[in-house]
Each structure stands twice: as structure tokens, then as C-alpha cells.
Amino acid sequence: MRDKLDIEATSRTPAVVFDFPNNHLKIAGESYPEDVTEFYRPVFDALDGYLGRLGEGNCRFDFELIYLNSSSAKAVMMLMDKLEDAAKKGAAVEVYWFYDKEDDTMQELGEEFGEDLETAEFHLEKMPG
Amino acid sequence: MLAGQLMDLRSMLHTQGIIFAYSGYVTEPVLSGVGEALKQKLTIDDADTKTLRSVFAIFVEQMQNIIRYSAEKAHQPMPPPTSDAGALKEIRYGILTIGREGDDYVVCAGNLVRQADVERLRERLSRIKNMSKEELKALYKEQLRADPEQGSKGAGLGFMEIARRATRPIDFDFADIDGEYSFFALKATI
Numbered sequence: 017m018r019d020k021l022d023i024e025a026t027s028r029t030p031a032v033v034f035d036f037p038n039n040h041l042k043i044a045g046e047s048y049p050e051d052v053t054e055f056y057r058p059v060f061d062a063l064d065g066y067l068g069r070l071g072e073g074n075c076r077f078d079f080e081l082i083y084l085n086s087s088s089a090k091a092v093m094m095l096m097d098k099l100e101d102a103a104k105k106g107a108a109v110e111v112y113w114f115y116d117k118e119d120d121t122m123q124e125l126g127e128e129f130g131e132d133l134e135t136a137e138f139h140l141e142k143m144p145g
Numbered sequence: 146m147l148a149g150q151l152m153d154l155r156s157m158l159h160t161q162g163i164i165f166a167y168s169g170y171v172t173e174p175v176l177s178g179v180g181e182a183l184k185q186k187l188t189i190d191d192a193d194t195k196t197l198r199s200v201f202a203i204f205v206e207q208m209q210n211i212i213r214y215s216a217e218k219a220h221q222p223m224p225p226p227t228s229d230a231g232a233l234k235e236i237r238y239g240i241l242t243i244g245r246e247g248d249d250y251v252v253c254a255g256n257l258v259r260q261a262d263v264e265r266l267r268e269r270l271s272r273i274k275n276m277s278k279e280e281l282k283a284l285y286k287e288q289l290r291a292d293p294e295q296g297s298k299g300a301g302l303g304f305m306e307i308a309r310r311a312t313r314p315i316d317f318d319f320a321d322i323d324g325e326y327s328f329f330a331l332k333a334t335i
Contacts, residue, residue: 028177048205050173083198085205086302093289118194121202121310128286 021062029055030081036066039073043095044080047088056091063095067102074108079126080143082116089125096129096136103135111136114143162251163244170219170236176208183243192250199310199335200250204243206303207254207331211239215256216326246334249312255330263319263327270317270331273308281309307333 018036025031030045041063049055066075077099084092096111103109111133113126123140130138158166164186167179183204187197215237239256258266276284285305308315316332 027181083202085202085209086306087209089289089302089306116194119198120195121198124282128282131286 018062018065021059023059032059034062034066039070039075040078041066041075042078042080044078046083047081047091048083048085049088052087052091056094059091060094060098063098067098067107070102070107072106072108074110075102076110076112078112078114080114081122082119083122084125092129093132096133100133100136103133103137109136110139112139112141114141117142158242158244161242161244162246163242165243166240167242168240170238171208171211171215171241172236173212176205176212179208179241180204196250196335199312200243200252202310203252203307203333203335204241206307207241207252207333210303210331211241211254211256212237214258215239216259216262217257250335251332252335253330253332255328257322257326258319258329260321260325260327263329266329267317267319270304270315273304274314274317276308278309281305285309304331307331311335 020036021032021034023029023032025045028046029049030043030047032043034041043059047055077095079092081092099109099111111130113130115122115126117123126140130140165179165183167175180201184197184201187200192200217238218235219238220235237256239254241252241254244251244253273281273284285302288302288305291301304315311333313334316334318330320328320330322328
């Protein structure tokens with residue numbers, strides 16, 4: 017069982033830090049990969065494995081995305097769906113969406129994703145600084 | 146002669162307010178490279194964060210539309226050895242310009258499309274063009290949940306992303322080339 021997923025950011029892909037022992041997961045940066053499926057596959061796999069054994073535990077997922085292209089938006093929706101499913105199965109899931117206060121498009125996108133979370137707890141916050 | 150010809154081409158672009166122009170086969174590394182230069186230029190222009198992100202976002206969607214959907218393409222004539230299967234890649238041709246119109250930024254992209262796809266594209270773009278921001282938001286959410294339509298290689302959200310990020314209605318046009326192909330142009334203003 018892996019206890020950490022740590023993917024470094026590149027100019028086109030976000031940093032992904034899943035700290036499973038501390039139940040703290042984070043994705044941060046820009047997302048417009050050459051191949052969205054290839055980039056997100058290990059991310060989905062790691063998340064599926066973790067959420068599958070979370071049971072009624074708690075976890076926090078931070079989205080700190082500066083920019084994402086339209087194909088990445090679909091991948092983010094799938095991450096949200098997985099978190100919502102885990103919450104419905106009894107986990108205490110908190111989702112934080114941090115947006116740059118200078119870019120209301122990312123704020124709106126966060127609101128839209130948040131609307132679809134019924135059981136997971138959603139927080140919309142400005143990025144610090 | 147040589148300098149004169151190239152200078153004429155450059156002047157023509159300059160007269161139209163064009164700052165960046167790329168005409169040729171587009172690949173993902175081209176997108177990365179031109180994108181970096183574009184970000185730098187917008188930073189030098191002191192564009193505000195929202196404008197910078199919107200121009201860049203529209204540029205990415207327009208470039209990826211060419212890479213994925215242009216009907217003008219070149220590929221290796223022979224299949225590559227199986228060990229190098231990833232190398233068999235088509236490259237697709239298109240033109241993209243970024244310029245200024247007054248205080249606005251303008252991102253235009255053009256590429257060939259098959260005549261058979263023109264009506265479907267025209268219908269989709271007309272619908273998006275006439276939508277309010279609220280209607281676009283609703284359609285975007287609906288499409289995000291839907292399965293991509295047949296032939297789509299992305300999430301089917303690109304045009305909507307462009308329309309949402311643009312500050313004026315998108316503009317588009319088709320010019321017949323022959324019985325098989327039409328030239329498709331899409332303009333977004335930020």
C-alpha cells in the first residue's frame with residue numbers, strides 16, 4: 017500500500033501531493049497536459065485505492081488550480097465525483113477550492129463544481145497572498 | 146527582393162494589429178513554446194491577471210482544436226516499428242494569430258474542415274454565440290456531465306470555454322475550398 021503520491025509540477029501539469037497517512041490530498045498549479053488521460057490515470061488510481069479503504073474516516077482535498085483547460089475540467093469533475101461517492105458511503109470529506117481573487121472564472125468554476133457536492137463539505141476560498 | 150517580400154508579409158500582419166502569427170503544422174510543443182512567449186508578452190504589456198488568463202486559455206483551446214481536428218494533415222507513409230508505436234503521429238495544419246483591436250486582444254484560428262462537418266459546426270457555434278453568460282454556464286455544466294459526442298477527442302467543451310472567456314460574442318465563418326473541404330475561422334475577443 018502506497019502512503020504517498022507525489023508528482024512534481026511542470027509548466028503544463030499541476031503538483032499532486034496525496035499524503036494518505038495524514039488524509040490530506042492536494043492538487044496545485046496549472047493543468048493543460050498534452051495527454052489528459054495519461055496524466056490523470058495514476059492520480060485516479062491512487063485516489064480510488066485510498067478512498068476504497070477510507071471507510072468512515074475523514075479526508076481533506078485541496079484544489080489550488082491557477083488555470084485548467086477544458087479537457088482537465090472533465091478530469092477535475094471525475095475527482096469530485098469520487099470524493100462525493102466516498103462521502104455518500106460514510107467518509108467525512110472536506111473539499112477546498114482555492115481561487116486567485118484576480119480571476120473570477122476560476123471562482124465560478126469552483127462554484128459550479130461545489131453545486132454538485134451534496135454530502136462532501138465544500139469550501140470556496142481565496143488563495144492566500 | 147527577399148527582404149522586401151518578407152517585410153510585405155510582416156507589414157500586412159502589422160496593419161491588422163497582429164502580434165503573433167503561426168501558420169503551419171501545430172504540435173503540442175509548439176503550443177507550449179508559443180504559449181510561453183505569449184505569457185511573457187502579456188506580462189510585458191502589463192495586462193491584468195484576468196485578461197492574461199483569458200487570452201491564454203482561449204489560445205490553448207484554439208491551438209488544441211487545430212491539433213485535434215484540422216482536416217489538413219500529414220503523417221508518416223509507413224507504419225513505424227512496433228517498438229516505436231508512439232511515434233506514429235499525425236500532424237495537422239492550421240493558422241493562429243493573436244493581435245490587438247483597440248484595447249482588446251483578439252485570438253483567431255483557422256483550419257480546413259470537411260464539408261460534411263460544416264453544418265454541424267455552424268449550428269453549434271451559432272447556438273453558443275447567441276447565448277448569455279448564464280446560458281453558457283448551464284450548457285457547460287450539462288456538457289461536462291455528458292459523454293463526449295462521437296468524433297470528439299476532448300471533453301467537447303472547447304468552444305464553450307472560448308465563449309465564456311471572451312468578453313464579446315465569438316465570431317466565425319466558413320469559406321468553401323472545394324467539394325470536400327471548407328476553411329473554418331473562429332475569432333475570440335478579450
